[in-house]
Amino acid sequence: MNEHPEAEITLRWSEPEASYDVIIVGGGGHGLSIAYHLATRHDITSVLVVEAGYIGGGNSGRNTTVIRANYGIPEAVRFYQHSLERYRRLEEETGRAMMHDRKGLLWMAHSEAGVRRERARAAVNQAFGAETTYLEPDEIAAACPEIDLACGGGFPEVMGASFHQGATARHDRVVWALAEGAMRRGVHVAPRTAVVGLVHDGRRIVGVETSAGRIAAGIVVSAVGGNVTMLADMAGVRLPIKTHPLQAFVTNRYQHRFDPIVASGDLGFYVSQTARGQMLLGAEIDRQPSYSRGSTHDLLASLSHRAITVLPFMRDLRVLRQWTGSCDMSPDYSPIMGDTGVDGFLITTGWGTWGFKAIPAGGEFMAQRIATGVVPELMAPFSLDRFERDRTLADRGSSGTH
Amino acid sequence: MSMRVLCPHCGPRSIEEWVHGEIPVVPDTITDPDGRDIDRGYMHTNPQGAVREAWFHAFGCRRWVTVWRDTRTDEWIEPPV
Numbered sequence: 001m002n003e004h005p006e007a008e009i010t011l012r013w014s015e016p017e018a019s020y021d022v023i024i025v026g027g028g029g030h031g032l033s034i035a036y037h038l039a040t041r042h043d044i045t046s047v048l049v050v051e052a053g054y055i056g057g058g059n060s061g062r063n064t065t066v067i068r069a070n071y072g073i074p075e076a077v078r079f080y081q082h083s084l085e086r087y088r089r090l091e092e093e094t095g096r097a098m099m100h101d102r103k104g105l106l107w108m109a110h111s112e113a114g115v116r117r118e119r120a121r122a123a124v125n126q127a128f129g130a131e132t133t134y135l136e137p138d139e140i141a142a143a144c145p146e147i148d149l150a151c152g153g154g155f156p157e158v159m160g161a162s163f164h165q166g167a168t169a170r171h172d173r174v175v176w177a178l179a180e181g182a183m184r185r186g187v188h189v190a191p192r193t194a195v196v197g198l199v200h201d202g203r204r205i206v207g208v209e210t211s212a213g214r215i216a217a218g219i220v221v222s223a224v225g226g227n228v229t230m231l232a233d234m235a236g237v238r239l240p241i242k243t244h245p246l247q248a249f250v251t252n253r254y255q256h257r258f259d260p261i262v263a264s265g266d267l268g269f270y271v272s273q274t275a276r277g278q279m280l281l282g283a284e285i286d287r288q289p290s291y292s293r294g295s296t297h298d299l300l301a302s303l304s305h306r307a308i309t310v311l312p313f314m315r316d317l318r319v320l321r322q323w324t325g326s327c328d329m330s331p332d333y334s335p336i337m338g339d340t341g342v343d344g345f346l347i348t349t350g351w352g353t354w355g356f357k358a359i360p361a362g363g364e365f366m367a368q369r370i371a372t373g374v375v376p377e378l379m380a381p382f383s384l385d386r387f388e389r390d391r392t393l394a395d396r397g398s399s400g401t402h
Numbered sequence: 403m404s405m406r407v408l409c410p411h412c413g414p415r416s417i418e419e420w421v422h423g424e425i426p427v428v429p430d431t432i433t434d435p436d437g438r439d440i441d442r443g444y445m446h447t448n449p450q451g452a453v454r455e456a457w458f459h460a461f462g463c464r465r466w467v468t469v470w471r472d473t474r475t476d477e478w479i480e481p482p483v
Contacts, residue, residue, distance in 0.1 A: 227450075229446075229448040229450070230450060238429075238441065238445050239445065239446070239448070240444040240445050240446060241446060241448055242424070242446045242448050243448055243473075286417075287417065287420065287421065287422040288417075288422045288455070288471070288473075288476070289422075289424070289446075289448060289453075289473060290471075290473045290476050291450055291473050291474050292473070292474060292475055292476040294403050294405075294475075294476060295403065296403050296404055296405045296417065297403065297404045298404055298405060298416045298417050298418050299418075302418050331443075331444050387440060387443075387444040387445070388440050390440075392444075
């Protein structure tokens, strides 16, 4: 746990050249994963990743690192199950430790409606390849004795839960390993380089204007989190995205191993234990769309109250840090990947609160689309034009909070 | 930081008591009636800066207030002129 394996990773930054085959805007998990897969799977190495801040410093560095596939519709289960399986092999593939830790995920229901929802979810998950079981309250008590099934009498009691494959990984390690893998094969990464405009040639996007000057590109890919609406505006693309803050915090160390990730859709929170033993808590998105990354005491108080009700041992812990990420929420709580209707401009967005778990699959499929021009089958349902075709993917209930 | 919404009846109240209501804006550049419907149903202006919105005091007096907010800072602002 304290061996500091970070020292092994070698990152080399580049001054941007005048022209690239592919420019990826946004050096977070998704942007670097696209670059990594372009280089390793398709031998496309004339690639530049531009990042306004530092790599992994946006939502990749602010999320709560839960990896799961327990979604509510077949398209999403298939997609995230593929991503989950890729994560399992990613340490071996990149040769870099990511602290990938399979610990299971317990998703509780506190109402009749919740029980129906979790049973339905377990059925859909099993049908499409994600191992899931439904647990009755006595089985929950055996799986996680720390849970107070009566919720202290203050909230509706726990009536059942679905139990899924769940894991966590160290977010920085994932971002750095993908960046290193891409750089080794010749991909350029330019941090502290902000995109201030797009270069148009008629209806086509042919490059980006950056703080380091104009750079030409065959294809520009937006892997931006948070500011994606502004970048899409520059391309003339209108998005079904609202950006909401999501707050999380960690406590000091809990002395015992706490195994499953525990989530409650009805109470709107989830808890996992980090590799350092700290308890990591996340909430639902804040109500108001906002680009602010301010954290509020209101959320801290309300989230702590809900969490302590279910897991009473946490009342003895202390809050160490609280932070906020920006979630790009789509109306159907599903990602948006692929073509935008503007030539030379592709997008991967709508990663809301579920982006981290999709980093391997999202990058793999976007790279396939860029390299071959063909939209991969597992990615096709998530196209931007599903909204004008009225073919949205109603997955709100299972997207939950992480 | 604590975020409060100013209720004309109850005074400043914690954001946990409120439900947010978006006031959708369809740009004038979209003229096709079907296109306007799609835009109203799904698309969002998602502005970075001043936005007009409604808040419902769900755990309070249960009335709506309409306010302006700066989405970069979450501060309440005067309506832009």
